[in-house]
Amino acid sequence: MEFRILGPVQIYDERSNVRIVPTGAKQRALLGALVVKAGQVVSADRLVDELWGEHPPANAANALQAHVARLRRLLPVSAPGSGEAHHEWLVTRPLGYVLRLGRSxxxxxxxxxxxxxxxxxxxxxxxxxxxxxxxxxxxxxxxxLEGSEHGTICSAEASLLEEGRLVTLETLFEVCLRAGRFGEITGELEELTIRHPLRERFYELLMTALYRSGRQAEALGVYDRARRRLVYDLGLEPGPVLRGRMEAILHHHDPDAVREARSAAEPAADAGRSPWGSGPGLDVLDAVDAGGLPGADAGEAGVRLLREEIVRLRRHVERLSREQRELVSRFDRLTTARAAGL
Structure with a gap:
């Protein structure tokens, strides 16, 4: 038996491959709250509040008992592998009810x-x-807990689980970057920045994936989009981590990629290749940015093109900074006008 709350509340019986889905919002809320608090006694008063909130029926205790009785009829007779002829899933206690999962x-x-x-x-x-x-x-x-998250028990748990899902997504894309899976995650990250436009970590991961795929201009464009959204919605500039990632990309400096490339112990023949795809290695880019170039094999034409790219990108950042100052000034004027009742 598996009690499922990562989505609509349901029970899955592995023995018969049957999904048991409670009918009605109150039944789903009751099962959801009991699963969240599995092994703990949940008071009748708290369950009444979970099901009806500030508008309980006049006979709330009897109504709750009726819902508990219906839920009991949904549950299988015994727990798989428990060795018992009968397993009582939902037990009545003096102060309320407890869902016993047993080996489920x-x-x-x-x-x-x-x-x-x-x-x-x-x-x-x-x-x-x-x-x-x-x-x-x-x-x-x-x-x-979809469809059951109106009460305090289920809504609080749903928020915690959703945050855990987002953190797990962030960890997933971090390890994908370490594993060199740059190109395959850009689409997913792009979608996540749209679904969660104020979560800076997704923007940072997308910028890194794009840059390591050789798409530097697109990576800087993501920062521009993130900054405009944060300023518009919150009146705030991007945090230091996201700004630091933008500056690292702008100057072709990605210490995380260097560290990961070294730890991977790639063949010596690949030592001069950038960890973000084709093109010059980090030592070349850093030297060009500093005004020099180690060795004489790169050629003056390549050096000139790289310098022109650096100048173009720096002008882009300067333009973004001007736009930022204009937005902040405009925001200040609007705030002053509202305060004056204009």
Missing amino acids: RTDAERFRLLTAEGSALAATDPARSADVLREALALWRGPA
Whole structure:
């Protein structure tokens, strides 16, 4: 048996491959709250509040008992592998009710275990870590406790689970970058920046993936889009981490990529190749930015083109800075006008 809350609330019976789905919002809310608090006594008063909020029926205690009785009829007769002729899932206690899982589990528990396993592999085996984290994320069938998240128990748990999902996504894309899977994650990250436009970490990961795929101009464009969205919605500039990533990309300096490339112990023949794709290595880019070039093989034409690119990108950043100052000035004028009642 698996009690599932990573999506609409349901029970999955592995023996018969049957999904048990409660009918009605109150039944879903009741099962969801009991699964969240599995193994703990949940008071009748708290369950009444979970199901009806500030508008309970006149006979709330009897109404709750009726919903509990219907839920009991949904649950299987015995727990798989329990060795018992009968397993009482939903038990009445003097102060309320408790859902006993026995040897069964929840999909949220599986998600946390897989996430922990994948995170532990991140440093030593990023490719395997990514596979495990994707397995964890595949457990999600929709928003956590979908259709049951109106009460305080389910809404609080849904928020925690959603934050855990987003953090797991961030960890997944971090290890994908370590594993050199730059191109395959840009589409997913692009979609996440649209769904979560105020979460700076997704912008940073997308910028890094684009840059390491040899798409520097697009990476800087992502920063521009993030900055405009943050200023417009929050009146805030990007944080130091996102700004630092932009500056690193602008100056062709990605210490994380250098460290990962070295730890991968690539063949000596590839030592002069940039970890972001084709083109000059980091030593060439850094030397050009400083006004020199180690060795004489690069050629004056290549040096000139690289210098022109650096100048163009710096002008782009200067233009962005001017736009930023104009936006801040405009915001200040609007704030002053509103305060004056204009």
